[in-house]
Amino acid sequence: MTDIIKLTAAEIAEKIASGELTAVQVTEAHLARIDAVDEKVHAFLHVDREGALAQAREVDAKRARGEKLGPLAGVPLALKDIFTTKGIPTTVGSKILEGWIPPYDATLTKRLKDADVVILGKTNMDEFAMGSSTENSAYGPTGNPWDLTKIPGGSGGGSSAALAAYQAPLAIGTDTGGSIRQPAAVTGTVGVKPTYGAVSRYGMVAFSSSLDQGGPCARTVLDAALLHEVIAGHDPMDSTSIDAPVPPVVEAARNGSVAGMRVGVVKQFRGEGYQAGVLQRFDESVELLKELGAEIVELDCPSFDLALAAYYLIAPSECSSNLARFDGLRYGLRAGDDGTRSAEDVTALTREAGFGPEVKRRVMLGTYALSSGYYDAYYGSAQKVRTLITRDFEKAFEQVDVIVSPTTPTTAFAIGERADDPMAMYLADLCTIPTNLAGNAAMSLPCGLAPEDNLPVGLQIIAPALKDDRLYKVGAAVEAAFTARWGHHLLEEAPSL
Amino acid sequence: MTVTELVSYEDALASYDPVMGLEVHVELGTKTKMFCGCSTELGADPNTQTCPVCLGMPGALPVVNAIGVESAIKIGLALNCEIAEWCRFARKNYFYPDMPKNFQTSQYDEPIAFNGYLDVQLEDGEVFRVEIERAHMEEDTGKSTHVGGATGRIHGAQHSLLDYNRAGIPLIEIVTKPIEGAGERAPEVAKAYVAELRELIKALGVSEARMEMGQMRCDVNLSLRPHGREKFGTRSETKNVNSLRSVERAVRFEVQRHASVLSAGGTIIQETRHFHEEDGSTTSGRIKEEAEDYRYFPEPDLVPVAPSREWVEELRGTLPELPRVRRNRLREQWGVTEHDMQSILNAGAVDLIVATTEAGADSAAARKWWMGELARSANESGTDLAALPITPAQVARVAALVAEGSLNDKLARQVIEGVLAGEGGPDEVVEKRGLKVVSDDSALGAAVDEAIAANAAIADKIRAGKVAAAGALVGAVMKATRGQADAARVRELILERLGVEG
Numbered sequence: 001m002t003d004i005i006k007l008t009a010a011e012i013a014e015k016i017a018s019g020e021l022t023a024v025q026v027t028e029a030h031l032a033r034i035d036a037v038d039e040k041v042h043a044f045l046h047v048d049r050e051g052a053l054a055q056a057r058e059v060d061a062k063r064a065r066g067e068k069l070g071p072l073a074g075v076p077l078a079l080k081d082i083f084t085t086k087g088i089p090t091t092v093g094s095k096i097l098e099g100w101i102p103p104y105d106a107t108l109t110k111r112l113k114d115a116d117v118v119i120l121g122k123t124n125m126d127e128f129a130m131g132s133s134t135e136n137s138a139y140g141p142t143g144n145p146w147d148l149t150k151i152p153g154g155s156g157g158g159s160s161a162a163l164a165a166y167q168a169p170l171a172i173g174t175d176t177g178g179s180i181r182q183p184a185a186v187t188g189t190v191g192v193k194p195t196y197g198a199v200s201r202y203g204m205v206a207f208s209s210s211l212d213q214g215g216p217c218a219r220t221v222l223d224a225a226l227l228h229e230v231i232a233g234h235d236p237m238d239s240t241s242i243d244a245p246v247p248p249v250v251e252a253a254r255n256g257s258v259a260g261m262r263v264g265v266v267k268q269f270r271g272e273g274y275q276a277g278v279l280q281r282f283d284e285s286v287e288l289l290k291e292l293g294a295e296i297v298e299l300d301c302p303s304f305d306l307a308l309a310a311y312y313l314i315a316p317s318e319c320s321s322n323l324a325r326f327d328g329l330r331y332g333l334r335a336g337d338d339g340t341r342s343a344e345d346v347t348a349l350t351r352e353a354g355f356g357p358e359v360k361r362r363v364m365l366g367t368y369a370l371s372s373g374y375y376d377a378y379y380g381s382a383q384k385v386r387t388l389i390t391r392d393f394e395k396a397f398e399q400v401d402v403i404v405s406p407t408t409p410t411t412a413f414a415i416g417e418r419a420d421d422p423m424a425m426y427l428a429d430l431c432t433i434p435t436n437l438a439g440n441a442a443m444s445l446p447c448g449l450a451p452e453d454n455l456p457v458g459l460q461i462i463a464p465a466l467k468d469d470r471l472y473k474v475g476a477a478v479e480a481a482f483t484a485r486w487g488h489h490l491l492e493e494a495p496s497l
Numbered sequence: 498m499t500v501t502e503l504v505s506y507e508d509a510l511a512s513y514d515p516v517m518g519l520e521v522h523v524e525l526g527t528k529t530k531m532f533c534g535c536s537t538e539l540g541a542d543p544n545t546q547t548c549p550v551c552l553g554m555p556g557a558l559p560v561v562n563a564i565g566v567e568s569a570i571k572i573g574l575a576l577n578c579e580i581a582e583w584c585r586f587a588r589k590n591y592f593y594p595d596m597p598k599n600f601q602t603s604q605y606d607e608p609i610a611f612n613g614y615l616d617v618q619l620e621d622g623e624v625f626r627v628e629i630e631r632a633h634m635e636e637d638t639g640k641s642t643h644v645g646g647a648t649g650r651i652h653g654a655q656h657s658l659l660d661y662n663r664a665g666i667p668l669i670e671i672v673t674k675p676i677e678g679a680g681e682r683a684p685e686v687a688k689a690y691v692a693e694l695r696e697l698i699k700a701l702g703v704s705e706a707r708m709e710m711g712q713m714r715c716d717v718n719l720s721l722r723p724h725g726r727e728k729f730g731t732r733s734e735t736k737n738v739n740s741l742r743s744v745e746r747a748v749r750f751e752v753q754r755h756a757s758v759l760s761a762g763g764t765i766i767q768e769t770r771h772f773h774e775e776d777g778s779t780t781s782g783r784i785k786e787e788a789e790d791y792r793y794f795p796e797p798d799l800v801p802v803a804p805s806r807e808w809v810e811e812l813r814g815t816l817p818e819l820p821r822v823r824r825n826r827l828r829e830q831w832g833v834t835e836h837d838m839q840s841i842l843n844a845g846a847v848d849l850i851v852a853t854t855e856a857g858a859d860s861a862a863a864r865k866w867w868m869g870e871l872a873r874s875a876n877e878s879g880t881d882l883a884a885l886p887i888t889p890a891q892v893a894r895v896a897a898l899v900a901e902g903s904l905n906d907k908l909a910r911q912v913i914e915g916v917l918a919g920e921g922g923p924d925e926v927v928e929k930r931g932l933k934v935v936s937d938d939s940a941l942g943a944a945v946d947e948a949i950a951a952n953a954a955i956a957d958k959i960r961a962g963k964v965a966a967a968g969a970l971v972g973a974v975m976k977a978t979r980g981q982a983d984a985a986r987v988r989e990l991i992l993e994r995l996g997v998e999g
Contacts, residue, residue, distance in 0.1 A: 084555065090555070103549065202558050239798060239800050321792070324599035325597065327599060343594050372792070
């Protein structure tokens with residue numbers, strides 16, 4: 001069993017296709033792993049044992065009938081609880097949707113099912129994807145498999161923890177300000193935020209519509225690419241979906257190389273607040289890139305210093321409108337409806353009981369920022385900053401093919417450490433937010449352990465919009481070099497649970 | 498303030514100038530909703546035409562209905578508006594249970610069409626230009642039925658029933674610039690504007706614009722200012738005034754009410770008001786003292802709408818003749834007065850008369866039948882003219898039979914009566930009822946004409962009213978036809994020719 005759960009998605013698919021393993025065996029092995037460790041890790045909010053096994057049996061039946069199987073057929077996956085799943089609870093980590101059973105599948109969910117990817121269950125997350133630690137989940141925190149007293153990142157901490165704890169070889173995340181990349185960084189896994197519009201948002205519960213982007217999470221660059229190819233592509237149900245072919249990500253992941261590439265290092269992505277061990281591993285990564293034949297270019301992107309401030313106006317503004325629909329009238333929680341209260345009172349009581357403090361804080365921030373008389377100063381200015389950041393990226397990409405940075409300024413912090421200090425929490429996304437504001441693509445992959453705490457450090461690779469394949473080309477080269485240097489995958493160094 | 502305390506309309510106008518702003522919502526007749534594929538068919542069971550998108554389910558996203566955009570552009574062009582080269586949808590954030598997302602997807606400072614005008618013709622033919630501020634696209638809300646309250650409004654209700662079938666149906670909101678200078682004709686101008694707009698929308702084929710079905714709804718903004726003052730007074734907004742007559746009455750009432758308040762030294766409160774069909778009055782709704790803050794911002798789930806100039810010009814090329822232009826053309830062709838044309842319009846007979854002439858009748862005959870016998874019949878049965886069980890082609894056939902002399906008017910009326918009674922087409926009715934005028938009627942006619950010519954003095958007496966003198970002429974005709982004519986018919990013909998009632 002241990003062997004199966006340590007396999008990569010690519011290996012599992014190959015073994016199922018060749019008949020060496022059945023999809024049911026693979027699914028059972030992962031369900032057993034979840035049974036064994038999830039009480040400690042708490043990566044999952046809902047495990048769909050029956051559904052997963054039924055899907056696995058179907059894959060085996062297809063194979064027996066001689067039907068052609070997709071490249072990830074029978075591979076188990078942990079789905080962030082932000083994508084709707086027909087007939088399976090979807091909570092977005094919030095009490096306000098407790099008990100809601102969606103009547104429809106998200107486009108991404110449908111694509112996974114169509115590709116015969118086995119959905120094990122729904123993973124924990126910060127409520128409505130607002131947070132960097134998964135502590136904002138209404139259903140309790142998730143532990144980092146490297147050290148269960150540490151956060152697994154957020155908002156997609158359930159997905160990153162499930163990968164690091166070998167509960168699933170693949171997972172889905174969503175990234176509004178870093179919610180795929182930061183969890184990947186602090187758990188020693190791989191996470192990709194594709195170009196905005198690459199993966200359909202239809203059925204992905206909205207936090208901040210202009211920033212939200214679903215993407216693949218895995219333990220290897222190739223696995224992420226295989227998943228990327230399954231979930232990306234135009235969707236007529238999402239008006240912001242890109243109507244263009246998916247970049248050749250799998251091919252890039254199979255042919256990792258940085259030889260002759262120009263790699264940018266941005267001045268603004270270091271300084272105060274960065275952990276020494278994080279910077280040390282990052283600098284080593286830059287050295288490695290040079291050794292592998294890349295040319296390093298220093299870049300100045302002054303507007304990046306404003307990114308965090310702009311983000312905390314745009315994201316709350318959009319969320320204040322997106323979350324208005326949760327009023328207790330049509331679905332989810334309804335509080336205080338004793339037959340005497342007005343609809344408005346019931347809505348107020350429902351929101352009071354159903355939303356957590358961080359959600360309330362952001363709804364209030366956003367409501368204020370959009371108010372007449374404040375709109376220009378706040379939302380309007382933030383949009384201008386967004387344009388400046390996009391221009392800085394455009395200028396940068398005239399000089400370089402990709403940009404690299406630490407994914408997050410520090411390694412995983414302790415659960416509870418920043419829970420009462422929103423500003424400290426927000427700083428976790430310092431390096432990831434500019435990409436969301438500009439809409440281009442980025443990846444985080446492991447680049448070693450910080451010497452001071454032996455916790456994983458993430459290397460962020462940023463590519464221009466629509467050039468997602470570059471992430472995989474560079475990522476695969478870095479991954480191969482590090483694996484060769486360490487003699488194993490970084491996760492091998494994690495303590496066993 | 499009660500109705501009895503109102504100053505008279507004339508007194509109000511003696512002191513004040515009315516300024517109006519009209520906001521008209523038109524439900525487009527697209528097959529599917531503005532942002533999803535649900536049907537827009539009216540009359541379905543509650544909540545059967547819904548999906549995750551129009552119910553605002555978590556995760557659902559809108560997609561713009563291209564026909565909706567096309568209709569908006571057509572309306573904009575017909576209203577002489579500029580069409581935006583690039584515009585966005587915006588979210589209008591407010592809470593109401595029949596609005597599933599608690600924001601309405603609308604347009605804010607970037608409407609699809611802006612800066613236009615509509616020329617409307619008043620009953621006496623005067624043309625009044627109403628300037629158009631903008632026309633923008635948005636979605637309708639669901640429908641609330643408040644149960645258990647006294648007023649049918651949410652306040653005081655025991656519970657409310659929500660039907661989301663209407664939620665997401667495309668709407669075009671057309672907003673005028675302030676309408677100044679209408680003076681005492683303000684109510685008439687308002688009515689004529691809404692009527693003209695309705696005709697225009699129908700002519701464009703983008704909506705049936707049936708006000709009684711809620712497919713077209715009007716909000717009336719009105720303020721008064723003393724003569725000579727430039728600054729507008731405080732306005733009231735009377736919501737959901739849903740018939741042409743009500744538009745006229747609402748303006749009139751608000752002019753009188755404002756004048757009453759202002760003359761008594763009071764101040765008008767900026768508020769929304771409800772219109773009451775029963776007595777034409779309005780009552781206070783929600784006070785707009787603190788202007789509601791809708792927190793508009795560009796809708797991030799939709800991409801901008803950027804209609805190419807080629808497309809806009811292509812659509813301009815498909816625009817039908819504007820109703821007013823067409824009416825004036827027909828009026829001239831038909832040689833009728835403004836007033837008669839207005840009656841024809843009010844009767845809903847324009848298209849029927851046109852179709853009848855296209856089927857071969859001359860316009861005078863077509864008008865005579867539709868505005869005479871058929872209008873009477875429609876009136877009696879309380880139906881629309883167009884709903885009568887007779888076609889323009891059938892009316893044209895009746896007219897042709899009259900023209901060729903096979904029928905006289907009296908017989909023709911009987912034929913029409915038969916067609917309306919379902920006895921078949923005009924020829925069938927003639928056949929079954931044996932209504933054909935005797936074949937030698939034309940021969941009789943010649944004899945009658947000769948007798949009249951030969952007995953001019955007697956004819957004059959008859960014309961003067963001495964009907965009894967007709968006997969002498971009948972005798973002359975009987976003599977001329979060697980007694981083979983039907984004397985009664987001859988008498989009829991004589992009186993008919995001399996224009997006297999038997």
